[in-house]
Amino acid sequence: MPRNEAAGEASLSQPVIAGLVTALAGFTSSFVVVIAGLRAAGADPAQAASGLFALTVVFALGIILLSLRFRMPITLAWSTPGAALLAGAGAVPGGWSAAVGAFLVVGIAMVATGFIPFLSDLVQRIPTPLAQAMLAGVLMVLCLAPVKSLSEQPWLTLPILLVWVVALRWLPRWALPLALVTALVVIGIDLGVRGIGVHPRPGESWWPTVEFTMPTFTVPALIGTAVPLFIVTMASQNVPGVAVLKSFGYAAPWRASMTVTGIGTMIAAVFGGHAVNLAALSAALAAGDDAGPDKSRRWIAAVSAGIVYLVLALLAGGLTVLTAVAPAGLIEAVAGLALLGTFASAAVGALTDEALRIPAALTFVTAAAGVTIAGIGGAFWGLVIGIAANWILSYRGVPRMRGAAN
Known part of the structure; x- marks a missing residue:
């Protein structure tokens, strides 16, 4: 093979492999969190599977x-x-349709943020x-799940924890x-020991399906779900996503990104998806040196x-069926492991x-307590309490508070 052809194949294979790793790592490391969040918000297994499928397809196309449009590694x-916020908050007031209405409003707010600088500044x-x-407050509930599961079902949880710790090293x-x-293997063994077959229940399917939900709009859902979901998504995903791309020398197209993610969120919402955004952590896999020397x-x-x-979107139905028959608390334990790093970073950043x-600290304990008013x-x-405390302490002469996001 001529040297230039070999070099061309090498230059193509490296970013392709990086893209494969990006998708596998991004999907497998957090889909359990998405399913847990949608189920907690009021979705049944079929609706959660629909949401997982819709989200994956929408952001993949995005x-x-x-x-292709900007010739940048925008993931x-x-x-x-x-999703963790939804899992920690529990059922949305007004039911699943009200949750879908909140998701839809988040998408509208994202599009507006791209066109109205004031909203982004706010x-x-x-x-x-x-x-x-x-974020740390709502994550803490899920991050306690591995410990609770270890206490309640040690022989099922321990293999998962051991594999995770060893692999982490x-x-x-x-x-x-x-x-x-490991969790899927443990679930399979447990079902076999108990003599339980894995069969989709009515309305469920091994294959991906979509279920349309007519959104409804309630004040508690808009304030208690849409507002925190929008803030967490912007502050923990979109803004860091721009920063990650910038660190590798790419200027992310803000308006186009917010338009695509906002419209994507609106489309996914009516099929059960909660929010689409710029990738943050997984973005580095596609934008970094592993994707090749040629930027x-x-x-x-x-x-x-x-x-x-x-391709991975095709697994949405089957994975949701498996998680639905898993021993109580086991999937939440895996989700907790997936969020430990995020929780640690958020807690350090908060304090x-x-x-x-x-x-x-007031914001953290209030969010962690899960109070509903x-x-x-x-x-x-x-x-609200954190912002009010910040204003009061500053007003009473304490040195002016710092920390507005950059």
């Missing part, structure tokens, strides 16, 4: 569209922190430690996927990831700034 994802004016404290990128595979060709990695995501430590969940009230 990745391909943006990357999208579902909002993992947003989100970024929320002190970063308070947004991080709200030697294969950190694959720790969560390997833990997930101008790393967009191929993102397109490859989008194509692989479309590092001494000037904002007390307001952030006037039908509105603790995530929203945590943010």
Whole structure:
């Protein structure tokens, strides 16, 4: 083979492989969180499967569209922190249709953010430690799940924890996927021991299906679900996603990204999906050196990831069926492992700034307590209390609070 042809194949294979790794790592490390969040918000297994499928297809197509249009490795994802927020908050007031209405409003707000600079500035004016404290508070509930599961069903949970810890030491990128595979094996063995076959229940299917839900709009759902979901998605996904791309020398097209993710969220919403956004952590896999030395060709990695995501979307139905028959608490334990890193980062970010430590602590404990006032969940009230405490302490002469998002 001529040297130039071999070099061409090598330059193509590297971003393609990086895209494959991006999609596999992104999907397997967090789909359990998405299912847990949608189920907690009121979806039945079929509706959760529909939401998982719709989200994956929508953001996969968004990745391909943006990357081809701008020749940049722009990757999208579902909002993992947003799904964790739903899982921690529990059922949405007004039921599943009200949750879908809240998701739809989040998509509208994203599109508006792309065209109205004031909205973007408003989100970024929320002190970063308070947004991080709200996220840490809602994540704590899920992060306790592995410990609870270990106490209640040690022989089922221990193999998962051991695989996760060992892989975290030697294969950190694959720790969560390997833990997930272990969980599926444990579930299969448990079902076999109990003599229970795995069969889809009425309305469920091994194959991907979509279920349309007519959205309804209630004040508690809009305030208690849509507002925190929008803030968490913007502060923990979209803004960091732009920063990750910038760190590798790419200027993310903000308006186009918000338009695509916002419209994508609106489309996915009516089929059960909660939020589509710029990828943050997984974005580095497609934009970094692993995608090849030529930065101008790393967009191929993102397109490859989008194509692989479309294939992975076909697993949505089967994975949801398996999680539905899993022993109680086991899938939540895997979701907790998936969120431990995010929880740790959010907790550190919330409490590092001494000037904002007390307001952030108030935000954290309120969100973690899961209180509901006037039908509105603790995530929203945590943010309100934190902002109010920040303002009062600053007003009384404490040095002016820092921490507006950059």
